[in-house]
Amino acid sequence: MGNSPPVFKQILSELGYDVVVPPPPSRRTLDLGTKYAPEFACIPFKILLGSYLEAIDLGADTIISTGGVGPCRAGYYGELHRGILHDLGHDVDLIIIEPPLKRPADFLRAMYLLFRERKAPLWKLPDIFWRAWLKLNAIDCVEKASHDIRTFEIDKGETTTVFRQCMEILDAAQSKIEIKEATDASLELLSAIPQDRSRDPIKIGLIGEIYVVLEPLANHNVQVKLEEMGVLVHRSIYLAEWTQNNALTNREYDVKKAAEPFLSELVGGHGRNSIGETVLYAQKGFDGVIQLAPFACIPEIVAKSILPYVSRKLNIPVMTLFLDEQTGEGGIRTRLEAFVDLLVQRKKKKEGQLACVGI
Amino acid sequence: MSKQRIGIPRSLFFYSYMPFWQTFWSELGCEAVVSPLTNKNMLDQGISHSVTDLCVPVKIFHGHISYLISQKVDALFIPRMVGVGTNDTFCPKFLALPEMIRCSFSSLPPIIAPRIDVRGPLGWFKLCSDLQREWVPERNVWGAFTKARAAQAHYEAQLTGGKLPHEAWPTFRWFHSVEQSKPLARTPELRIAMLGYPYSVYDQFTNGDVLQKLRNLGVQVLTAEMIPLGKRSRHRLRKDLFWHYSNMVVQAGIFWLNQGVAGLIHVTNFACGPDAMAGKLLELACKQQGKPLLTLTLDEQTGQVGINTRIEAFVDMLQRRILGAHNLPLHG
Numbered sequence: 001m002g003n004s005p006p007v008f009k010q011i012l013s014e015l016g017y018d019v020v021v022p023p024p025p026s027r028r029t030l031d032l033g034t035k036y037a038p039e040f041a042c043i044p045f046k047i048l049l050g051s052y053l054e055a056i057d058l059g060a061d062t063i064i065s066t067g068g069v070g071p072c073r074a075g076y077y078g079e080l081h082r083g084i085l086h087d088l089g090h091d092v093d094l095i096i097i098e099p100p101l102k103r104p105a106d107f108l109r110a111m112y113l114l115f116r117e118r119k120a121p122l123w124k125l126p127d128i129f130w131r132a133w134l135k136l137n138a139i140d141c142v143e144k145a146s147h148d149i150r151t152f153e154i155d156k157g158e159t160t161t162v163f164r165q166c167m168e169i170l171d172a173a174q175s176k177i178e179i180k181e182a183t184d185a186s187l188e189l190l191s192a193i194p195q196d197r198s199r200d201p202i203k204i205g206l207i208g209e210i211y212v213v214l215e216p217l218a219n220h221n222v223q224v225k226l227e228e229m230g231v232l233v234h235r236s237i238y239l240a241e242w243t244q245n246n247a248l249t250n251r252e253y254d255v256k257k258a259a260e261p262f263l264s265e266l267v268g269g270h271g272r273n274s275i276g277e278t279v280l281y282a283q284k285g286f287d288g289v290i291q292l293a294p295f296a297c298i299p300e301i302v303a304k305s306i307l308p309y310v311s312r313k314l315n316i317p318v319m320t321l322f323l324d325e326q327t328g329e330g331g332i333r334t335r336l337e338a339f340v341d342l343l344v345q346r347k348k349k350k351e352g353q354l355a356c357v358g359i
Numbered sequence: 360m361s362k363q364r365i366g367i368p369r370s371l372f373f374y375s376y377m378p379f380w381q382t383f384w385s386e387l388g389c390e391a392v393v394s395p396l397t398n399k400n401m402l403d404q405g406i407s408h409s410v411t412d413l414c415v416p417v418k419i420f421h422g423h424i425s426y427l428i429s430q431k432v433d434a435l436f437i438p439r440m441v442g443v444g445t446n447d448t449f450c451p452k453f454l455a456l457p458e459m460i461r462c463s464f465s466s467l468p469p470i471i472a473p474r475i476d477v478r479g480p481l482g483w484f485k486l487c488s489d490l491q492r493e494w495v496p497e498r499n500v501w502g503a504f505t506k507a508r509a510a511q512a513h514y515e516a517q518l519t520g521g522k523l524p525h526e527a528w529p530t531f532r533w534f535h536s537v538e539q540s541k542p543l544a545r546t547p548e549l550r551i552a553m554l555g556y557p558y559s560v561y562d563q564f565t566n567g568d569v570l571q572k573l574r575n576l577g578v579q580v581l582t583a584e585m586i587p588l589g590k591r592s593r594h595r596l597r598k599d600l601f602w603h604y605s606n607m608v609v610q611a612g613i614f615w616l617n618q619g620v621a622g623l624i625h626v627t628n629f630a631c632g633p634d635a636m637a638g639k640l641l642e643l644a645c646k647q648q649g650k651p652l653l654t655l656t657l658d659e660q661t662g663q664v665g666i667n668t669r670i671e672a673f674v675d676m677l678q679r680r681i682l683g684a685h686n687l688p689l690h691g
């Protein structure tokens with residue numbers, strides 16, 4: 001998902017496995033997945049299935065994935081992926097890591113399978129995971145920095161080029177010190193990019209389902225596109241942060257509280273957060289919100305059907321992009337441009353009004 | 360004081376729980392206003408009141424609500440279905456239904472939206488007495504509760520006895536849109552399981568009255584509701600699905616396959632999330648047993664003609680398979 005694969009690769013290879021990293025998801029991955037997935041499975045399901053098939057082609061015989069407890073479908077993906085892969089005649093093991101608290105037996109079994117063939121001694125494990133965690137955080141931190149800069153860059157595209165270099169630097173970092181150094185180096189590289197800080201960009205909040213928000217193939221790199229149009233984009237989800245807030249502790253109270261008046265029930269996936277985040281963005285004075293969701297994603301559809309109401313009440317424009325394998329680059333761009341135009345007009349009008357009041 | 364009129368939409372979970380709620384409210388001295396069978400007008404109303412990406416059943420639900428609003432009911436009954444004690448939950452759209460409705464209509468009568476997450480009779484009783492205390496404080500809950508339970512038990516017994524909802528509970532009775540022709544008699548009897556969510560299988564408007572159509576073709580139709588819960592849940596998957604109705608569909612599929620039906624028809628809704636999973640599981644199960652599966656996908660434009668031809672072709676094919684098998688020589 002997004003920039004995270006190198007981290008998981010690091011964990012597994014340090015455990016002593018031969019790791020096959022499928023190529024970053026591409027059009028081919030998606031086509032492959034679409035071919036064997038149910039029609040109305042959502043795009044993450046299809047991309048994952050495609051990646052598994054590509055990995056199998058490269059010789060993988062074990063696949064590690066995560067489970068879940070619903071009511072979002074994603075928690076069941078692993079089971080169905082296994083069914084489909086076996087039906088296609090591939091003899092692979094699918095180790096599904098279930099949430100430890102809700103399904104302890106399954107979790108332990110997965111851990112057993114996972115560590116059965118490990119070559120690293122037990123005492124090394126905490127260190128392996130701790131460094132992976134640091135790296136995940138470092139990646140997020142560098143990515144955030146890149147988003148703060150791209151909107152203001154003078155040469156279009158420069159941030160993206162530099163960011164790619166940074167990822168390579170981080171990828172090579174192994175020890176704690178190296179990770180720290182790589183992070184600093186990356187941040188320095190980024191801040192050296194010439195910028196025009198006099199711009200007064202409009203601000204958009206990016207919300208929606210975690211996978212499509214994080215995976216550029218699925219969302220056609222919406223955030224970068226917007227930033228290159230000169231918009232300041234705040235993304236609601238980063239992987240390390242999210243893991244901390246959801247899997248490890250439960251710390252998203254403010255988002256939940258913000259959503260409360262509009263949707264009091266947990267609807268799975270990221271549905272209720274989408275509402276809460278929209279409310280928060282409105283309160284923080286953002287100019288607009290874009291919701292990204294896989295086509296036919298139920299929690300997000302639920303959110304979408306409530307969002308118009310939130311938008312009217314709090315006076316903040318919201319646009320939803322539902323993404324599937326047919327979504328084209330061009331279509332996305334036109335819709336983004338139209339939305340940005342609308343926000344710019346609104347902002348001008350608002351400022352005009354304020355100026356009048358001032359006189 | 361005139362009777363309170365409570366609007367009950369005949370849609371979604373009401374195909375499973377209508378007897379309970381209708382009895383409950385009328386026994387409490389209210390008038391239970393049940394919306395009629397889905398019709399074209401309701402569908403249009405539903406479409407215009409809901410966001411485009413919703414599935415048809417939820418749009419239709421909006422249509423039923425808009426009908427009830429036009430009837431000037433005093434309150435709408437839209438429970439939030441969370442769990443009914445089977446360790447699974449409902450499709451997220453059920454979980455947020457009251458809010459979705461609240462956001463889709465500009466003026467609404469009060470909504471009675473209890474959160475239904477109950478286990479066992481005690482849970483149901485508590486739920487009912489909360490409702491009674493809040494909405495009809497002058498009445499006594501006990502009588503209404505026991506009558507409602509009896510009605511529900513009776514209804515479920517009729518279903519497991521092989522009846523369809525419209526034969527088992529008066530509210531569900533409908534007038535056949537498909538002409539009643541004399542059913543063909545088939546030998547040997549052709550048994551087909553028709554699986555899907557109750558609001559799709561039994562809403563004869565959305566599915567073009569497939570049930571009746573099949574019966575006219577001389578087929579014995581079997582549904583998920585005909586299997587008692589205890590028997591059905593013996594056919595659990597290695598990991599259960601999360602949604603109540605989807606588990607029901609998949610378990611029922613496996614159950615009927617084991618009972619040797621000739622084939623399965625899966626009635627599903629365009630862009631239904633849970634069904635993308637359930638459908639695939641059914642497909643894999645059928646493949647394992649070498650049984651044919653027909654998937655009927657419903658949306659707002661589903662044409663009766665298209666459905667009819669597909670059903671006829673399917674039934675013919677199954678018939679030929681059966682006859683063919685009988686003609687096979689006994690020795691290789």
Ligand code: SF4
Nearest residue numbers: 414450452628631632
């Ligand atoms: S189960 Fe499917 S058809 Fe039913 S409400 Fe959910 S998405 Fe719609």
